Amino acid sequence: MEKFPGKSLYAVKANPSPDLLRVLWDAGITHYDVASIAEVRLVRAALPQATLCFMHPVKTASAIAEAYTVHGVRVFSLDTIDELEKIVTATTVGGIAATDLYLCVRLRVSSEYSELSLAAKFGVDLVDAAPLLQATRQVADALGICFHVGSQAMTPFAYVQAIERVRAAIVDAAVTVDIIDVGGGFPSIYPGMEPPPLEDYFGAIHRASESLPISYSSELWCEPGRALCAEYNSLVVRVQKRRGDELYINDGAYGALFDAAHVGWRFPVKYLGDDRGLATAEFAFYGPTCDDADYMKGPFDLPSDIAAGDFIEIGMLGAYGAAMKTSFNGFGETVVVEVGDEPMASQYLGNRRDPRVSDNVVSLR
Numbered sequence: 001m002e003k004f005p006g007k008s009l010y011a012v013k014a015n016p017s018p019d020l021l022r023v024l025w026d027a028g029i030t031h032y033d034v035a036s037i038a039e040v041r042l043v044r045a046a047l048p049q050a051t052l053c054f055m056h057p058v059k060t061a062s063a064i065a066e067a068y069t070v071h072g073v074r075v076f077s078l079d080t081i082d083e084l085e086k087i088v089t090a091t092t093v094g095g096i097a098a099t100d101l102y103l104c105v106r107l108r109v110s111s112e113y114s115e116l117s118l119a120a121k122f123g124v125d126l127v128d129a130a131p132l133l134q135a136t137r138q139v140a141d142a143l144g145i146c147f148h149v150g151s152q153a154m155t156p157f158a159y160v161q162a163i164e165r166v167r168a169a170i171v172d173a174a175v176t177v178d179i180i181d182v183g184g185g186f187p188s189i190y191p192g193m194e195p196p197p198l199e200d201y202f203g204a205i206h207r208a209s210e211s212l213p214i215s216y217s218s219e220l221w222c223e224p225g226r227a228l229c230a231e232y233n234s235l236v237v238r239v240q241k242r243r244g245d246e247l248y249i250n251d252g253a254y255g256a257l258f259d260a261a262h263v264g265w266r267f268p269v270k271y272l273g274d275d276r277g278l279a280t281a282e283f284a285f286y287g288p289t290c291d292d293a294d295y296m297k298g299p300f301d302l303p304s305d306i307a308a309g310d311f312i313e314i315g316m317l318g319a320y321g322a323a324m325k326t327s328f329n330g331f332g333e334t335v336v337v338e339v340g341d342e343p344m345a346s347q348y349l350g351n352r353r354d355p356r357v358s359d360n361v362v363s364l365r
């Protein structure tokens with residue numbers, strides 16, 4: 001993401017692991033998109049110098065006040081006049097209104113090119129945006145417009161179309177805009193989902209934003225979650241039982257495999273055992289809880305004679321995997337091990353590997 005033609009804010013919800021936050025900080029990520037007071041406290045504790053941006057458009061007044069007065073947060077997003085008034089009130093200290101607020105108005109945009117929609121819940125409609133932008137301009141030190149095209153956007157055109165809507169909003173409202181924040185949605189590579197290179201996204205965003213009616217000194221921001229952490233974690237599971245082409249494994253819908261179960265997401269898998277040169281077959285997984293919904297249809301390609309007791313690596317679980325684990329039904333206990341091998345697939349150039357492949361077998365050391 002260092003090739004993004006602007007500033008990258010890491011969206012903490014994708015993976016709030018303090019170890020990862022430190023890795024990103026060391027790699028030069030200074031800004032963090034947080035959405036709850038717990039995330040504000042977490043990142044502030046892990047990275048005292050970080051710039052925190054509170055980008056959830058619906059916050060409690062107490063969360064805003066604590067973020068502003070205790071944790072030094074100056075960047076907030078909003079999509080209604082009510083939220084704007086709440087932010088102004090909660091950041092007024094001793095009867096004096098804040099003069100250092102960076103306020104980003106969230107515009108509703110289409111999610112039609114993304115695997116997971118974020119279009120329904122947040123964002124002001126274009127037809128209602130002008131009065132909100134004008135009112136926000138009155139109280140903001142810096143005014144931004146932000147949006148989110150949905151997670152795992154499979155084409156750069158998603159951003160081009162959204163930036164066109166930003167243009168219409170700026171023209172309608174006739175306000176000076178200091179920040180254009182194109183949000184998250186940058187894709188990673190998964191079986192059956194092979195997006196264009198990230199450079200194509202950056203190029204399209206750069207060209208589209210160059211032609212916006214904004215000043216030369218205005219800033220371009222983005223808020224990647226998935227793209228910065230998908231490759232960070234794998235999960236090793238054990239087969240507890242086999243029933244035909246269904247494998248009962250010890251993690252599932254209520255663990256790190258929420259998306260595999262609920263959105264039918266296919267993650268790369270690798271059998272961890274001796275290479276016996278066997279043919280592969282397609283399997284579905286059942287998770288460990290007693291709930292029928294704890295089912296992942298895959299299909300997942302594994303050696304055809306895989307059996308109870310075998311271990312499987314499930315890759316690309318760094319984004320929204322670890323973050324969504326629960327201990328429902330008494331499961332969910334894991335051991336975290338730090339390893340230095342390559343991710344099972346990569347969206348970063350020069351390191352692009354096909355996640356469906358071939359070396360289905362690695363040795364356990």
Ligand SMILES: *Cc1c(COP(=O)(O)O)cnc(C)c1O
Nearest residue numbers: 011151184185186223224225226
């Ligand atoms: C979830 C979220 C992100 C990150 O989205 P990805 O698709 O993981 O890149 C960024 N910004 C906001 C406001 C979000 O809610």
